[in-house]
Amino acid sequence: MENKPALTPEESLHIISSMIDNVQKRYSDNGFLYLLWGWVVFFCGIAQFILWHFFHNQNHYLVWSVLWVVLIFEIFYLRKKRVDSNVRSYTGNIIKYVWLSFVLLLMVIFISLSHLDLSIFQTLIVPVMLAMYGLPVFLSGIILRFKPLIFGGIACWILSLIAGYVSYDYQLLFIPAAMVIAWILPGFILKKKFGESSKARIMTD
Amino acid sequence: MFKDLDPILHSQLRLAIMSLLISVREADFIFIKESTNATAGNLSVQIQKLKDAGYLEVAKKFKDNYPQTTCKITSKGVNAFESYVKALQQYVNVSGNK
Numbered sequence: 257m258e259n260k261p262a263l264t265p266e267e268s269l270h271i272i273s274s275m276i277d278n279v280q281k282r283y284s285d286n287g288f289l290y291l292l293w294g295w296v297v298f299f300c301g302i303a304q305f306i307l308w309h310f311f312h313n314q315n316h317y318l319v320w321s322v323l324w325v326v327l328i329f330e331i332f333y334l335r336k337k338r339v340d341s342n343v344r345s346y347t348g349n350i351i352k353y354v355w356l357s358f359v360l361l362l363m364v365i366f367i368s369l370s371h372l373d374l375s376i377f378q379t380l381i382v383p384v385m386l387a388m389y390g391l392p393v394f395l396s397g398i399i400l401r402f403k404p405l406i407f408g409g410i411a412c413w414i415l416s417l418i419a420g421y422v423s424y425d426y427q428l429l430f431i432p433a434a435m436v437i438a439w440i441l442p443g444f445i446l447k448k449k450f451g452e453s454s455k456a457r458i459m460t461d
Numbered sequence: 462m463f464k465d466l467d468p469i470l471h472s473q474l475r476l477a478i479m480s481l482l483i484s485v486r487e488a489d490f491i492f493i494k495e496s497t498n499a500t501a502g503n504l505s506v507q508i509q510k511l512k513d514a515g516y517l518e519v520a521k522k523f524k525d526n527y528p529q530t531t532c533k534i535t536s537k538g539v540n541a542f543e544s545y546v547k548a549l550q551q552y553v554n555v556s557g558n559k
Contacts (some may be wrong), residue, residue, distance in 0.1 A: 265552040268466075268476055272546065275480035278496050342489040342529075349486060 279343075287446030289330065294439030296326050301431035309425045347399050354399070358392040382427035386416035386434055393438045404445050408438030466552075469514045470545045474499055474507045479516065479542050482534040490530040508532060516541055 263271075300319045307316035365384060369377055394409025396402075412434050419430045470476050477497045482488060494504055508530075511517040516538030520531050534542070 263471060263473060263476070265549045267473075268471065268545075268549050269553065271473060271476050272480040275477050275496065276484045279481055279484045342492040344486040344488070345484075346486050 279345075286450040287443040289333070290439045290443030290446060292330075293326065294435045294443050296322060298432045298435040298440065301428060301435065305425070305428040305432075308428060350399055351396050354392050354395050358388065361388060378424040382424070382430055383416045383419040386412050386419060386430060389434065389438070390416065397442075402442065402446070404442035405438070408442055411437040466548050467541055467545050469510065469516065470541060472507075474503065475511055476545075478504075478507060478511060478532075479534065479538065482517070482532060483539065483542055487531050487533040490532070493532065511538070514538075514541075 300322055303319045304316050307313040307319065362385070365388065366381075369380060369384065372380070390409045390412030392409075393405055393412060397405030397407075397409055415430045415434050415437075419427045422430070470479060474497060477499075478493060481493060481496055490501075490504070490508075493499075493508075494501060497504065499507075508517060508519060512519050516535060518533045518535050520533070522529055522531070
């Protein structure tokens with residue numbers, strides 16, 4: 257690009273829109289973390305259901321310990337991505353705090369509910385988790401202007417409403433179902449979009 | 462009455478730099494260079510002009526033992542950009558109505 261001084265207003269508007277579009281395409285999410293978390297939580301949910309429903313294992317909830325490993329991996333992954341990245345976006349920053357507040361809220365609610373009787377705890381935990389989970393997914397969709405995540409968030413709230421009428425055993429299957437709708441599908445769509453924009457960029461570079 | 466277009470922004474490369482930085486929090490020199498397809502020399506000159514006008518904040522640091530220049534738009538830059546876009550819209554609306 258040269259520094260052409262005499263621009264028409266149309267040319268100026270074209271430069272502005274093309275640069276903003278360029279940034280959005282270059283720094284679109286590759287969907288990796290959505291797919292990682294989606295699949296991990298999906299398999300944890302299925303494993304918990306199998307352990308509880310078929311084997312009546314009292315320690316079925318321990319499968320969720322795997323999430324700590326994924327969380328540590330994510331911290332290192334994001335740190336490396338931050339170091340390698342040569343741009344910081346506003347949306348990335350807002351989304352980071354949306355998810356951070358979700359994780360903190362999740363801990364607070366979990367600790368508060370753990371004082372309840374086991375039967376009440378088991379009745380409430382899945383609907384509450386799904387209702388809360390819908391919030392960051394929905395907000396991420398709004399911030400990124402990405403409809404699959406908006407629908408994913410709404411789907412979590414619908415699943416939460418239905419889960420209230422289902423026994424604990426089958427409530428456990430709502431978590432993997434929410435993962436497929438709210439993370440795995442949007443993750444695949446993001447991955448596909450990222451692949452397409454990278455390919456288009458290579459062709460235009 | 463038309464507003465005068467800001468001469469600092471009304472040039473292809475400086476406008477491209479500002480448009481890019483308006484949509485991100487901060488970006489480094491290489492990112493701006495790749496996005497604008499400008500030469501390093503020309504880009505440095507234009508970034509300096511934007512910095513002198515108070516539209517950009519430029520920080521020089523080291524990343525993996527290599528110098529890294531990062532640019533960030535200032536609130537003065539945001540205001541100037543917004544006024545520029547408003548003035549442009551005025552021109553486009555008038556020429557569209559003709």
